[in-house]
Amino acid sequence: MGKEILFNAISLASPSHQWPGLWAHPESNGERYDQFDFWLDFARTAERGLFETVFMADGIGVYDTYEGKPDAVMRTGGFFPMNDPMVIVPAMAVVTENLGFGITGNSTVEPPFLLARRFSTLDQLTRGRISWNVVTGAMRSVAKAVGVEPIPHNERYDVAEEYMDLMYKLWEQSWEDEAVVRDKASRVFADPDRIHKIKHEGRYACEAYHLCEPSPQRTPFLFAAGASSRGTAFAGKHAEAAFMGAFDKGFARRVVDGYRKAAVDAGRAPDDLKVFNAMTVIVAPTEAEAREIEAECREYTSAEGNLAAMSGMIGADLSKYAWDDPVENIESDAIQSLADAMTASKGGRTVRLRDLAEFNGMPGREGYLVGSTSQVCDELISWVDDVGVDGITLTRNLEPRHIKSFVDLVVPELQNRGRYKTEYRPGTLREKMFGAGPRLAPSHYGSRFRR
Amino acid sequence: MGKEILFNAISLASPSHQWPGLWAHPESNGERYDQFDFWLDFARTAERGLFETVFMADGIGVYDTYEGKPDAVMRTGGFFPMNDPMVIVPAMAVVTENLGFGITGNSTVEPPFLLARRFSTLDQLTRGRISWNVVTGAMRSVAKAVGVEPIPHNERYDVAEEYMDLMYKLWEQSWEDEAVVRDKASRVFADPDRIHKIKHEGRYACEAYHLCEPSPQRTPFLFAAGASSRGTAFAGKHAEAAFMGAFDKGFARRVVDGYRKAAVDAGRAPDDLKVFNAMTVIVAPTEAEAREIEAECREYTSAEGNLAAMSGMIGADLSKYAWDDPVENIESDAIQSLADAMTASKGGRTVRLRDLAEFNGMPGREGYLVGSTSQVCDELISWVDDVGVDGITLTRNLEPRHIKSFVDLVVPELQNRGRYKTEYRPGTLREKMFGAGPRLAPSHYGSRFRR
Numbered sequence: 075m076g077k078e079i080l081f082n083a084i085s086l087a088s089p090s091h092q093w094p095g096l097w098a099h100p101e102s103n104g105e106r107y108d109q110f111d112f113w114l115d116f117a118r119t120a121e122r123g124l125f126e127t128v129f130m131a132d133g134i135g136v137y138d139t140y141e142g143k144p145d146a147v148m149r150t151g152g153f154f155p156m157n158d159p160m161v162i163v164p165a166m167a168v169v170t171e172n173l174g175f176g177i178t179g180n181s182t183v184e185p186p187f188l189l190a191r192r193f194s195t196l197d198q199l200t201r202g203r204i205s206w207n208v209v210t211g212a213m214r215s216v217a218k219a220v221g222v223e224p225i226p227h228n229e230r231y232d233v234a235e236e237y238m239d240l241m242y243k244l245w246e247q248s249w250e251d252e253a254v255v256r257d258k259a260s261r262v263f264a265d266p267d268r269i270h271k272i273k274h275e276g277r278y279a280c281e282a283y284h285l286c287e288p289s290p291q292r293t294p295f296l297f298a299a300g301a302s303s304r305g306t307a308f309a310g311k312h313a314e315a316a317f318m319g320a321f322d323k324g325f326a327r328r329v330v331d332g333y334r335k336a337a338v339d340a341g342r343a344p345d346d347l348k349v350f351n352a353m354t355v356i357v358a359p360t361e362a363e364a365r366e367i368e369a370e371c372r373e374y375t376s377a378e379g380n381l382a383a384m385s386g387m388i389g390a391d392l393s394k395y396a397w398d399d400p401v402e403n404i405e406s407d408a409i410q411s412l413a414d415a416m417t418a419s420k421g422g423r424t425v426r427l428r429d430l431a432e433f434n435g436m437p438g439r440e441g442y443l444v445g446s447t448s449q450v451c452d453e454l455i456s457w458v459d460d461v462g463v464d465g466i467t468l469t470r471n472l473e474p475r476h477i478k479s480f481v482d483l484v485v486p487e488l489q490n491r492g493r494y495k496t497e498y499r500p501g502t503l504r505e506k507m508f509g510a511g512p513r514l515a516p517s518h519y520g521s522r523f524r525r
Numbered sequence: 526m527g528k529e530i531l532f533n534a535i536s537l538a539s540p541s542h543q544w545p546g547l548w549a550h551p552e553s554n555g556e557r558y559d560q561f562d563f564w565l566d567f568a569r570t571a572e573r574g575l576f577e578t579v580f581m582a583d584g585i586g587v588y589d590t591y592e593g594k595p596d597a598v599m600r601t602g603g604f605f606p607m608n609d610p611m612v613i614v615p616a617m618a619v620v621t622e623n624l625g626f627g628i629t630g631n632s633t634v635e636p637p638f639l640l641a642r643r644f645s646t647l648d649q650l651t652r653g654r655i656s657w658n659v660v661t662g663a664m665r666s667v668a669k670a671v672g673v674e675p676i677p678h679n680e681r682y683d684v685a686e687e688y689m690d691l692m693y694k695l696w697e698q699s700w701e702d703e704a705v706v707r708d709k710a711s712r713v714f715a716d717p718d719r720i721h722k723i724k725h726e727g728r729y730a731c732e733a734y735h736l737c738e739p740s741p742q743r744t745p746f747l748f749a750a751g752a753s754s755r756g757t758a759f760a761g762k763h764a765e766a767a768f769m770g771a772f773d774k775g776f777a778r779r780v781v782d783g784y785r786k787a788a789v790d791a792g793r794a795p796d797d798l799k800v801f802n803a804m805t806v807i808v809a810p811t812e813a814e815a816r817e818i819e820a821e822c823r824e825y826t827s828a829e830g831n832l833a834a835m836s837g838m839i840g841a842d843l844s845k846y847a848w849d850d851p852v853e854n855i856e857s858d859a860i861q862s863l864a865d866a867m868t869a870s871k872g873g874r875t876v877r878l879r880d881l882a883e884f885n886g887m888p889g890r891e892g893y894l895v896g897s898t899s900q901v902c903d904e905l906i907s908w909v910d911d912v913g914v915d916g917i918t919l920t921r922n923l924e925p926r927h928i929k930s931f932v933d934l935v936v937p938e939l940q941n942r943g944r945y946k947t948e949y950r951p952g953t954l955r956e957k958m959f960g961a962g963p964r965l966a967p968s969h970y971g972s973r974f975r976r
Contacts, residue, residue, distance in 0.1 A: 087646070089714055098712040105707055105714070108649040108738065110619055134639070136734055144717065144734065151714030156736045157646040158639075164615040165650065168561055183636060187670045188585070188609075195538070195608040198559040199616065219638045219733030256556055261549040261827070263540055263556070263602030266595065279672030283587055283595065285607045287559065376712070 075492045079458050080465025080507070082129040082176065082350060083120045083477055087157035091131070091470040092354070093371060094152025094379025101475055102374075108157060110165055115474060117166035121173040123481035124495055126507060127205060128166060129176035129297075129467060130159030134183065135215035137386025140378075141393045147386075150379030160192060167200045174503035175200070176297055178207040181237040182230075183220045187280055190244040193294050194286035202290030202502025202512050207297040208312065210234035213386070231304040236276050238312055242523040243272040245293045246514070248284035250525055270525070290512045293520050295503045310336020310347065311519050315464075315507065319352035322440045323461050326351055330462045342517045348464040348507060351457060353441040355468055356476070357450045357483050368444045371472055377431035384430050388412070392427065401425045447483040454484070455493055526943050530909050531916025531958070533580040533627065533801060534571045534928055538608035542582070542921040543805070544822060545603025545830025552926055553825075559608060561616055566925060568617035572624040574932035575946055577958060578656060579617060580627035580748075580918060581610030585634065586666035588837025591829075592844045598837075601830030611643060618651045625954035626651070627748055629658040632688040634671045638731055641695040644745050645737035653741030653953025653963050658748040659763065661685035664837070682755040687727050689763055693974040694723040696744045697965070699735035701976055721976070741963050744971050746954045761787020761798065762970050766915075766958065770803035773891040774912050777802060781913045793968045799915040799958060802908060804892040806919055807927070808901045808934050819895045822923055828882035835881050843878065852876045898934040905935070906944055 089097035089104040097104030106112040120128050136154055138144040147154045163175045177196075179189055197204040210230050217224040225233050253268035264287070274280040298309040299317035309316040316333045320326035334344035356371065358364040381392045390406035401413040404427075413425050441457070443450050457463050468480065488494035504511035514521045540548035540555045548555030557563040571579050587605055589595040598605045614626045628647075630640055648655040661681050668675040676684050704719035715738070725731040749760040750768035760767040767784045771777035785795035807822065809815040832843045841857035852864040855878075864876050892908070894901050908914050919931065939945035955962035965972045 095712055097714060098709045100709065105709075108646075110650050114619070134642070134736060136736075148715045148717040148720055149713050154734075154736070155715070155738050156642075157649070158643045160612065161615045161643055161647050162650070164612045165619045168565070168616045168619050183639065185634060185636065185671055187672075188634065191585070192609045192612055195559075196612050198608070199561050199613070215733065219731055220636055221638075221730030258549045258551065258556075261546055261825070262600050263548065264599045264606070266599040269599055280670055282666065282670030283605075285585060285587075285605070287606050374712070 076455065076459050077464075077493075078495055079454060079488060079493055080348065080350070081123070081125045082127045082465065082467045083116070083125055083470075084129045084131055084352070084467050085116065085470050086131045086153070087159055087162055088153055088155060089151035090379075091152065093375045093471055094147065094150040094383060095376030096371060096374050096472060097151045099370065099374045099472055102472055103474055104151070113162050113166050114169050116477065117170050117173055119474065119477050119481055121170045123477070123485045124498060125173060126465065127174035127176045127503070128163075129207070130163060130178055131207075132156070132159050132178035132180075132209075133216075134180065134219060135213045135386075137383050138215055139389060139391050140382035140385035142391060144382075146376075146378045146382035150376040150382070152376070152379045153383055163204075164196065164199065167196070167203065172203070172498040172506070174203045174205060174295070174506065176205045176207050178209050180209045180212065180216075181234050182210060182212040182225060183216065183222065186237055186240045186278055187244070187282060190241055191285050194245065194284070194289045197289030197291050197294050198286065202504070204289075204291070205295035205297050205315075205503055207299075208234070208238070210237075210308075231308055233277055234308060236278060238520075239523075240272075240274045240278050240280055242293060242520040243274060244280075244282075244284040245288075246520060246523040247525060248272050249288050251288060254287050290502045291504050291514075293514050295507065296520075306332050306336045307339070309333060310338075310342070311340040313347055314504070314514075314518070315348040315350060317350050317352060317467060320439075320441060323457070326441075326457075326461045326463070340519060342515075346515060346517060349462070350465045350467045351441055351461070351463045352467045352469055353443060353454075353457070354439075354471060355450055355454075355466075355480060355484070356444045356471065357447055357479055359446060359483070361444075361446045361449060364444045364446065367472065367475075372432070375432075377428075380431050381427075392430065395427050397426070397428050399427045401427065401430065447487050450484055451487045451491065451493075454488070455491070458493075527906065527910050528915075528944075529946055530905060530939060530944055531799065531801070532574070532576045533578045533916065533918045534567070534576055534921075535580045535582055535803070535918050536567065536921050537582045537604070538610055538613055539604055539606060540602035541830075542603065544826045544922055545598065545601040545834060546827035547822060547825050547923060548602050550821065550825045550923055553923055554925055555602070564613050564617050565620050567928065568621050568624060570925065570928050570932055572621045574928070574936045575949060576624060577916065578625035578627045578954070579614075580658070581614060581629055582658075583607070583610050583629035583631075583660075584667075585631065585670060586664045586837075588834050589666055590840060590842050591833035591836035593842060595833075597827075597829045597833035601827040601833075603827070603830045604834055614655075615647065615650065618647070618654065623654070623949040623957070625654045625656060625746070625957065627656045627658050629660050631660045631663065631667075632685050633661060633663040633676060634667065634673065637688055637691045637729055638695065638733060641692055642736050645696065645735070645740045648740030648742050648745050649737065653955070655740075655742070656746035656748055656766075656954055658750075659685070659689070661688075661759075682759055684728055685759060687729060689971070690974075691725045691729050691731055693744060693971040694725060695731075695733075695735040696739075697971060697974040698976060699723050700739050702739060705738050741953045742955050742965075744965050746958065747971075757783050757787045758790070760784060761789075761793070762791040764798055765955070765965075765969070766799040766801060768801050768803060768918060771890075771892060774908070777892075777908075777912045777914070785913075791970060793966070797959075797966060797968060800913070801916045801918045802892055802912070802914045803918045803920055804894060804905075804908070805890075805922060806901055806905075806917075806931060806935070807895045807922065808898055808930055810897065810934065812895075812897045812900060815895045815897065818923065818926075823883070826883075828879075831882050832878075843881065846878050848877070848879050850878045852878065852881065898938050901935055902938045902942065902944075905939070906942070909944075
């Protein structure tokens, strides 16, 4: 029997995510992203499907490269507006018992002392169901919004390393376990001799006691993603789960190997880092039905919205190119590796601008699955067995249909095949993911900060 | 028939609040401040009592003046640990429909662009039930925790004024109402021509689009408190509700008049600013029973914890003084006005250190009510009729007994006397408070930022 697959459902507090414009589909509830019912329903379904987490992506900039303005993303409701996941997660947590939550938090803009308190509070309230998706760096529009100097790319991970050290000090070092007394008879709540002021100097300065008792996980479960060599090394050292969004299985296998090697280089076991591939799944009882749904999703997806998001990601204004231009003509450092991957996935066919217009829905990727329950399950299992990933991050598409059909069709079939759990493991998110915890593993860098 | 009284229930994400040590009382659930059930139960009771808000106090510093260390507050669980109210409020909001929420947010430490997004997200999710308690300035321990330079006292309100301008730009100026299209037929989510980049330069720099659609209230309902002349002027200009914690009715009347005059000076009507007095209420069917409960509360309250909190507030180490020292001997600028007020409230008797040891529970104040339902109601009504306040902020004591007995005993009696509503008004918190809204009143300074 092969290993069990893990699932995260990714979302974004925006009307649409990877399929800009899809909120306008008659069945979509995307425009209710600003109401509790949207999120409570999503979380309940994810928990019914025994998912590891609802994973909240985030970004506080606006894609304004396309035509030199943000008009296309504003019109199509993809990646803008963008609400704050930090205050949405507590609501979802109230109506669930076992589901974990990923919260994207940007180390460039969030004051570390305040962010540490926010995560500790949430980890306490949820009894250890919180993870932090560590995002570093900031695009120009973010830096201007927050009034900070943009961090040069080569310094970005140095700054992030320092930030992590400060967070570990607050979470792991300030309170000893024995500091928590809570004894009504002696009327002592906490033992001051075991609560320590941490001191940190550098880009960030902090001299303080952490304001919170140790939460179940202390350091929340850590997610990260990094395509660059520094990014991969950062994930290997800090992350307990890493993301990727590979175009094909061959490339994906190299990314998985890269993450595992990075973990080993950081003194950990290769499996101390769970690897999740982002995949689009459109499933129905029959392939024909799934293809129909896919056609509708593509019909409602805005090419302009896709190009606008892509322009922002690669830093090149794609409105300046013609529909049939080969992507090699596009002036962008970031485009070439993408073009190479797309060319490879298309069997060597030339990749043109029109292909990028479909990018966010990701057709053409091997991680883009449209099919019957059985077809989808075969392919999901292949990603685990042949590529070596631990789990899948399901990208949002036509909600709530997408997540409900996945839970109703794919989950029971994977259970029948013995490739999916039939109940949650007890304990915190870390214990559910690793069967061990609730604290950082001794091999994890962060555990060195313990007293 | 006199006017109806408004109520806020104040709390703090800490085991105890004004009564350090009270968490240890056998009936107290204070040590569950880190769990959802504590907050959901509190919010449901407050809504059953038709309260205007659950009001979350906050502070990110630690009182470390007493004995030059924070040991006493740590031991007694009063004001420390201190969790983050921002992620607790969404949980309470999920289980309530009409209750408002006050969230204390410090303009010295929270990045304005991020705080504006957080409040807009919450105001959307709750359909306009959010208020921001604007706190300015930061004690030394806060500045050291967050790694910022402390703001000199005389600059504090200049900085806060600038911060407010930036927040109004984000909330009132960035999105026109008509920017929100949400038309599935034309597939247009928002109209980019009506979403404006705001520009702000100064201590804070921001050049950005607000990331959120206009929330029901746009600018959340605004609370502030300020004892100094600058603080009162700030409240008169920005606040829609102001706090105070007066020792006696005579002094309170002057504070109320001061707030109303400050509103008029800022071009508003005197009643555009609701004034709330903080009061301690211990109520039972008979006065004798109430006195018994009071005796227990006092018995469980730590004098050391009180002195430690007081030392932090006034900036003088009270461990250096003897129990019977008159407070005039204490070297502190802040102590004298307090001593004068206490002396007045004690009919001219000398105020000694031992009186300060009881300060946080506030016995001796006219706003400290212990009695039967009827006695408490008489006195609450007198604060409205004789002093001129609009409402009362109930300080936390022996929870959950305190809030439940208030709702079970005082609320129906006030309703019988025609001095309390029997159902919530429809609409946002602003509409519930003023009967008008949901946006800032045209006379409010913030409304000038509208396009």
